[in-house]
Every structure is written in C-alpha cells, then in structure tokens.
Amino acid sequence: MPLEPYPRGAVWWARGRVEYNGAPITEYYRCSTGASEEPGAWDWCRAEEQRVIRIHLLGEDPEEKIITFAEAVLQYEAKPKEAAYLVPITKEIGSIPIHELSPKVVRELGPKLYPNCSTDTWTRQVVTPVRAVLNNINDSESGIAFRVRGYTQKEKVAQDNKRKSTGRKKYPPGSWEWLLKFREHAPPRLGALALLMFVTGARISQAVSMHPRKHINKAKGMICIPGAKGHGDRWLRVPDEILSELTALPEVYPRDWPRKPENLRLFGYADRGGPRKLWNKACEDAGIEQIPFHPAGRHGFGQEMNVRERVDEKAAGAFGGWSDLNLMRNTYTHAEDAEIKINQALRRGLLKAERKTRLKLRKEP
Structure with missing residues (x-):
C-alpha cells in the first residue's frame, strides 16, 4: 500500500511502502512525519515518495548532504561546560x-x-549533550526528536558495585532550624543569601546574579528571581521582614569588577562559587551539618512547602518556579523521620482497631 498518514497521539505518522509503477521499491514504513496536522503529514509522504523515486531512478541524490556528528557539533552553540563534554x-x-x-x-x-x-x-x-546536538539539527531538518532511554536502576546498581561507590553524598534538605543556626554564625550578607534561597526556592546562580535596584521593588513589596533553565523572571511577594533585610544591605560590587551601576550585585558575589568558603565556615562555627547551597535552598523550600507545611503543590510549584510538578514532587521532596512517622501511624491504626473490635494485639498473661 502507498504511503499514507495516520494519527498517533499528537503527531501524525506514516505507514506503507513507496511504489513506482505499482510496485513497491522500499521496505514497509512505520515512522513519525513530525507533523501535528494531517495536511502536513500528507506533504511529508509526497516529499518522501519523490525523494525515494528520484534515488531509485538516478541513484543517490547528490544534493542530499550527509551530516556527520562532528559537523552537527559545529552547528550547535554549546555552553563552555557542555563543549568540554562534547570533545x-x-x-x-x-x-x-x-x-x-x-x-x-x-x-x-x-x-x-x-x-x-x-x-x-x-x-x-x-x-544529554549528544541529544542536544542531534535535536538542534532535527529542529531544522526533520523535526523529529532524538530520544535516548536513560540508564536503568539495574545498570546504576551494577555500576555502583563495580566502582564501590553509591555516587554523590545525599544531603538533607534545609529547614528553618538549620537556617536559624546558620545565620547566627554567618556574616549578614551571607545570612540574607541563605534566607532568600530557602524562602523562594532560588538557585545559588540566580541569587548571586540579583541586582539591588533591578530585582528589588520595595514600593510593591516584591523581589525578582532571575530566570533560569528556560524559565523567565519570577516576581514574588515576600514577608516584610525578609524584604526589609534585603533592602537594608549596602550596595556593593563584586571584587575586581568595574564600578559601573550595572555591575552592582545584591549579595556582592561575582559567581556561584564566591560564598562557598564563608558558607562552610559558618556551618562549622554553628556546629551544624555542612549542607551545600542547593539542598539548603531549593530542596529546603520544596521540603518545607510539600512535606512539612503541606502547601498546595500547584501554589508551591508556581512560587518556586517548577513547571513540572512531578519533578518537584519526585526530586525536591524527601522522606523525613520515616521510622517515627510509620511507627506512630501503625500505633494509631492498632488503637483504632482494638477499640472497634474490643480485641488486643498483646494478650495479657
């Protein structure tokens, strides 16, 4: 049967064979056309038939350029770290x-x-970098995304056993208790940075890039978390005491930066690594666990809203800048005091059952 489109989810696919003079000249097709509407899918089928028939009659199409992965890399604007991975x-x-x-x-x-x-x-x-390079080409060519299945849990365990390591250390999410102790021993500017990340879910890179004039609106009682990872800026209303602390910080330039108004930074750091040394010292002086920026801030916010205070997850996701609630739920919430909670729940359930049945789990001697 000649090529024809059919709907499959949100995208139209093609099935059938390319024919010439009533005889098939290809194997059976079953692939995505990349089109979201039927007319576009028909266009793809006709173009594919013309291409295959031309090659069938004339041989390989000399105008059809074969792109190698190296050439695809040259067409991709990689960030510095990504470029290092691609080498x-x-x-x-x-x-x-x-x-x-x-x-x-x-x-x-x-x-x-x-x-x-x-x-x-x-x-x-x-x-991730290979997928990004190939999809950059696909966006302009076929429009069909290149997908790679992730490594399975079985593969993860096997590799961890082979290298005798379970990977990065798992840190607990930040909490109000940890934050208050940290701030007792941190310089005011660093304490304000930790507070901002915990109450907004801001990443350290977003926080250190904040400008005291561009990202603080004292009149409206709002602060702006700069956009990151494909998301735009977030203007948020925060409690008065937090806004007051941020607006009270003296304006400062990062060390060795030209003294231009656009170079001012709310917390005075040039990049995400700037606060690390003082951060670790504050943890040590306070006698608390050294929780890094991301677990203390963004993970702490997710845990506080979703687990400890049980805020509506859509509200927490919107405020914290998660468009994917599953990501927030699966990555930024953690089991906390699991044994205590489970044992208390078991005890409550047992007491209810004993009252209802008038039977006792533990028989009296």
Missing part, C-alpha cells in the same frame, strides 16, 4: 553520519568514556 564524544563518533547514530550507540559511550563514573555522570556528560 571526547566527538573524537569517538565525530565521523559517523547522524542518521546512523542510534540510542544504543550513544548509551554505550558512557561506560566507554567514563568507566569509573556513575550512570548519572554518563547521562549528564554523554547522553
């Missing part, structure tokens, strides 16, 4: 045409390039 990847697969790259080939690069690292590292330093 060893390109050495391995740079000469391979992108249409020959399969998810299996990409996934196998992880253990080959980083045999002693975790599956999380393989995902971050191999799968």
Whole structure:
C-alpha cells in the first residue's frame, strides 16, 4: 500500500511502502512525519515518495548532504561546560553520519568514556549533550526528536558495585532550624543569601546574579528571581521582614569588577562559587551539618512547602518556579523521620482497631 498518514497521539505518522509503477521499491514504513496536522503529514509522504523515486531512478541524490556528528557539533552553540563534554564524544563518533547514530550507540559511550563514573555522570556528560546536538539539527531538518532511554536502576546498581561507590553524598534538605543556626554564625550578607534561597526556592546562580535596584521593588513589596533553565523572571511577594533585610544591605560590587551601576550585585558575589568558603565556615562555627547551597535552598523550600507545611503543590510549584510538578514532587521532596512517622501511624491504626473490635494485639498473661 502507498504511503499514507495516520494519527498517533499528537503527531501524525506514516505507514506503507513507496511504489513506482505499482510496485513497491522500499521496505514497509512505520515512522513519525513530525507533523501535528494531517495536511502536513500528507506533504511529508509526497516529499518522501519523490525523494525515494528520484534515488531509485538516478541513484543517490547528490544534493542530499550527509551530516556527520562532528559537523552537527559545529552547528550547535554549546555552553563552555557542555563543549568540554562534547570533545571526547566527538573524537569517538565525530565521523559517523547522524542518521546512523542510534540510542544504543550513544548509551554505550558512557561506560566507554567514563568507566569509573556513575550512570548519572554518563547521562549528564554523554547522553544529554549528544541529544542536544542531534535535536538542534532535527529542529531544522526533520523535526523529529532524538530520544535516548536513560540508564536503568539495574545498570546504576551494577555500576555502583563495580566502582564501590553509591555516587554523590545525599544531603538533607534545609529547614528553618538549620537556617536559624546558620545565620547566627554567618556574616549578614551571607545570612540574607541563605534566607532568600530557602524562602523562594532560588538557585545559588540566580541569587548571586540579583541586582539591588533591578530585582528589588520595595514600593510593591516584591523581589525578582532571575530566570533560569528556560524559565523567565519570577516576581514574588515576600514577608516584610525578609524584604526589609534585603533592602537594608549596602550596595556593593563584586571584587575586581568595574564600578559601573550595572555591575552592582545584591549579595556582592561575582559567581556561584564566591560564598562557598564563608558558607562552610559558618556551618562549622554553628556546629551544624555542612549542607551545600542547593539542598539548603531549593530542596529546603520544596521540603518545607510539600512535606512539612503541606502547601498546595500547584501554589508551591508556581512560587518556586517548577513547571513540572512531578519533578518537584519526585526530586525536591524527601522522606523525613520515616521510622517515627510509620511507627506512630501503625500505633494509631492498632488503637483504632482494638477499640472497634474490643480485641488486643498483646494478650495479657
């Protein structure tokens, strides 16, 4: 049967074979057209038929350029860290045409390039940058996204056993108790930074980039968390005591920065690494666990809103800048006092059952 489109979810797919003079000249197609509407899917089918028939009659199309992975990398605007990840990847697969790259080939690069690292590292330093490069090309060519299945829990455990490590240390999320103790031993500016991250869910990179004039509106009682990771700026109303503390901070320039108004920073740090030394010292002086920026701030906010105070998750997600509530729920909430809570719940359930049945779990001697 000739190529014809059919709906599959939000995208139209194609099925059938390309025919010439009534005879099929290809294997059976079952693939996405990348079109969201039927007319676009029909256009894809007709264009594909014309392309295949031309090749059938004339041989390989000389105008059809084969793009290698190395060429695709050159067309991708990578960030510095991402570019560093792409260097060893390109050495391995740079000469391979992108249409020959399969998810299996990409996934196998992880253990080959980083045999002693975790599956999380393989995902971050191999799968994610390769997928970004290929999808940058696909956006302008076929429009079909390149997808790679993540590493399974079984693969993660096997790799952790092989390298005798379970990966990064797991830190508890921040809390009001931890924050108050931290602020007792932190310089005022650093204490204000920790407070801002905890009450807004701001990342350290967002917090240190805040400008005292551009991101604080004292008249309206609002602060602006700069956009990050594809999200725009967030203007938030915060309690008066927090706003007062932020507006009371003296205006300061990061060290060695030109004294221009646009270079002012609310907390005075040039980048996310600036506060680290004083942060660790404040933890040590306070005698509390050294919780890094992200667990203390963004994870602390997620835990406080979703688990401790049980705020409506849509409200917490909107305020904290999560468009994906599943991400907030699965990544930024943590089991806390699990044994105590479960044992208390079991005890409550037992007492209810004993009262209802007038029977006792523990028989009296």
